[in-house]
Amino acid sequence: MNDSRELILNTSLKLFLQKSFKEVTMKEIVTETGMSKGAFYHYFSSKEQVFEEVIRFFYGDIMSVDYNSFSQNSLREFYHDYLNHVGKQMKVAKYVLGANDGNAFNSNHYLLIFDALKILPDFKAHLLERQKEELRSWVEIIKTAKKKGEIKSAMADATIARLFIFSGDGMGINYIIADTLDKTKKELQVLWDGLYTTLKP
Amino acid sequence: MNDSRELILNTSLKLFLQKSFKEVTMKEIVTETGMSKGAFYHYFSSKEQVFEEVIRFFYGDIMSVDYNSFSQNSLREFYHDYLNHVGKQMKVAKYVLGANDGNAFNSNHYLLIFDALKILPDFKAHLLERQKEELRSWVEIIKTAKKKGEIKSAMADATIARLFIFSGDGMGINYIIADTLDKTKKELQVLWDGLYTTLKP
DNA sequence: TCATAAAAACCGACCATTTGGTATGTAAAA
DNA sequence: TTTTACATACCAAATGGTCGGTTTTTATGA
Numbered sequence: 238m239n240d241s242r243e244l245i246l247n248t249s250l251k252l253f254l255q256k257s258f259k260e261v262t263m264k265e266i267v268t269e270t271g272m273s274k275g276a277f278y279h280y281f282s283s284k285e286q287v288f289e290e291v292i293r294f295f296y297g298d299i300m301s302v303d304y305n306s307f308s309q310n311s312l313r314e315f316y317h318d319y320l321n322h323v324g325k326q327m328k329v330a331k332y333v334l335g336a337n338d339g340n341a342f343n344s345n346h347y348l349l350i351f352d353a354l355k356i357l358p359d360f361k362a363h364l365l366e367r368q369k370e371e372l373r374s375w376v377e378i379i380k381t382a383k384k385k386g387e388i389k390s391a392m393a394d395a396t397i398a399r400l401f402i403f404s405g406d407g408m409g410i411n412y413i414i415a416d417t418l419d420k421t422k423k424e425l426q427v428l429w430d431g432l433y434t435t436l437k438p
Numbered sequence: 439m440n441d442s443r444e445l446i447l448n449t450s451l452k453l454f455l456q457k458s459f460k461e462v463t464m465k466e467i468v469t470e471t472g473m474s475k476g477a478f479y480h481y482f483s484s485k486e487q488v489f490e491e492v493i494r495f496f497y498g499d500i501m502s503v504d505y506n507s508f509s510q511n512s513l514r515e516f517y518h519d520y521l522n523h524v525g526k527q528m529k530v531a532k533y534v535l536g537a538n539d540g541n542a543f544n545s546n547h548y549l550l551i552f553d554a555l556k557i558l559p560d561f562k563a564h565l566l567e568r569q570k571e572e573l574r575s576w577v578e579i580i581k582t583a584k585k586k587g588e589i590k591s592a593m594a595d596a597t598i599a600r601l602f603i604f605s606g607d608g609m610g611i612n613y614i615i616a617d618t619l620d621k622t623k624k625e626l627q628v629l630w631d632g633l634y635t636t637l638k639p
Numbered sequence: 640t641c642a643t644a645a646a647a648a649c650c651g652a653c654c655a656t657t658t659g660g661t662a663t664g665t666a667a668a669a
Numbered sequence: 670t671t672t673t674a675c676a677t678a679c680c681a682a683a684t685g686g687t688c689g690g691t692t693t694t695t696a697t698g699a
Contacts, residue, residue, distance in 0.1 A: 407604030431593035
């Protein structure tokens, strides 16, 4: 794709991960890219449009998850695959945001979500769909794990699934706030290993 | 305290729970309160100041948690007390925000947190302190519960604590996004009951 | 009790700055 | 030569905030 266009997209993404839509100004986007206003409006028709494409790019490409690519045989393998995927995602995000040179990597994708919910009418449906898909994938593997005797629990499958999902999300937002996102993968592993062990027969 | 001042504070809180600091305009605050700009600036010196006081009010009064008021004898009682406290908090919040008359109650206190982290220099320390305190309280009761034989687990106390805390936070943010905050208490009870049962000897 | 002064509460026109966006132009590719 | 890629001066609207004024409340002393 076009170089300049991509630069604008990446720069905008970086900004939108740090500030809300309203807080990111055109001036900022323009000076941060090193381009001119004319250049920007040559490629995009408005701030909204660039935001929309940023969202599409971020959630469509970078942050998308293909649960089918994770192990379908063992819950333990499943969530380890998940953790590895998250680790990879974070590296990609860092690279895209140009923060791979050791300097701080602070990003808050909830800012993006909140703004997208306000600005893009159909984003909520998209999010809910992904939530449902994630839940379904977890329920699936948990059902399998129960059947195979890998785990045993009086909890409903969906409850176990929610325990995994929500604990991950909760750690995520707490570590965003504390600005210690780097630790997430490792600490989440500890958490989930603990939970998993508890579920073992 | 002064009526008008309080009205401004409550109205601002309501707005800051729906939009980011930048998105909430002076005009909005003024028209929403039914007062004039002059009146506003009679009580507050700037938008920042009202925000600062809103934060102080919200986290100091409404959303503060006294973990010592929860049961210290049983983990089950502890988290049930916690759930009841959350339920009460939500009712108070609804009342303060004047949404007790059946109409939608949508609030996103993470917006508040994110903005506070940017605008108020010492808010991060405050938040981390509260996180630590919450963790300590959970660890405490979990330790006790283990000692008393109420629960049994190979997991470290802090890991169990994090499981409770993070799953709660994760459900919170997911339900904020899905706009189904009302369900939180009930569903969190299911989740925690499940987790608790799993921990029982 | 009541006139009066002083202070507090409140109003809205006004202001400088910033906002997202446009118009018109030029340089470089195709 | 036509199209694409950029640059910049400019614009109307919105922004947070100010200022001079009026009304309302409160305190005071005869």
